[in-house]
Amino acid sequence: MSNLLSIAIEAATQAGKLIKENFGADLTVNEMQRHDIKLELDVRSQKLITDIILGHNPDHAILGEEEGDIGGNGDIEWIVDPIDGTVNFYFNIPHFCVSIAARNRETKESLVGVIYDPMMNELWTVEKGGVPQLNGKPISASARAEMKEAVVTVGFSKSKSALDAGFERYKRIAYEVRKTRMLGSAALALAYIACGRLDAYVEEQISLWDIAAGVMLVEAAGGKIMTQASTIKPGTMFICATNGKLDIEPYL
Incomplete structure (x- = not known):
């Protein structure tokens, strides 16, 4: 496992733990839009992920839904959604996740990807040139063609x-x-x-x-x-x- 993938897994699972602990709790709404909801917990989850990533590599850059572009000027850029499925989360529908990817900042080549569903405890992982996995087991797309x-x-x-x-x-x-x-x-x-x-x-x-x-x-x-x-x-x-x-x- 590469260092980047290890960091992504750490950040995703820690953020997943945070949002699962708050599932069903009273939530602070930062913004109630016509077809979307922004929660204070989105911001907290983003900050947790940011702190983990930059704690390992302060020169890395992070593009996140809640914070925009932050971090350093290194050659690795992280792309973060701290809660994908916020509306589901808000209405206590247990279908949401943490999504974290890393890519080469200059070439935009993808290097690692992690998606973590804390309610199902399902962790999807992939790194450049590797086999995608779900909870450590190889996966592949379906064969259905019609x-x-x-x-x-x-x-x-x-x-x-x-x-x-x-x-x-x-x-x-x-x-x-x-x-x-x-x-x-x-x-x-x-x-x-x-x-x-x-x-x-x-x-x-x-x-x-x-x-x-x-x-x-x-x-x-x-x-x-x-x-x-x-x-x-x-x-x-x-x-x-x-x-x-x-x-x-x-x-x-």
Whole structure:
């Protein structure tokens, strides 16, 4: 195990412990948006992760959902989502995770990815050139290649334009597949594709910290990722992730 992966696992599991301890507790809401919620616990989880990473390597940079760009000017950049699935967490729905990735700051090459679901105690890990794992066991994407066999998750984003585009896409997909699911965590959607539980995930408007670790997992597990700049909100992106065998693009 590389030093970077060891740090990512330490940070993800410690943050996961923190958020699990607060599951079901009274929560401080920093911001209640129309289609999103920002919690004080998001900030606390981000700070815990930041302290662990910079405690090991003060020169590393961190791009996090809650703090923006912080840290040093070293050649490693960490991409952190301290609670992916905050709305689920707030409403006591036990489907959320911590997502941490590291990449080369200059080349943007992915180096490690970790996703931790503290409620299920499931830890997905991957590092450059390695085999993706779930709780230490190798995983791979599913072999399902036909839409009629597939289970697909569709994310619905946080603006009217993104929602409208998602509704139209959802109709095209839902008629063709075995089942659709709306789960509320982009990182876990990607982790589930990597280990064969889901076959595809589509969302109109997503941020880098939501998907950085998951993209690396999916690609290492034999899946395929398509991203492009969002036409709806600058700085976000459209994503379509599959098991690498399902041809979903005609329905997008």
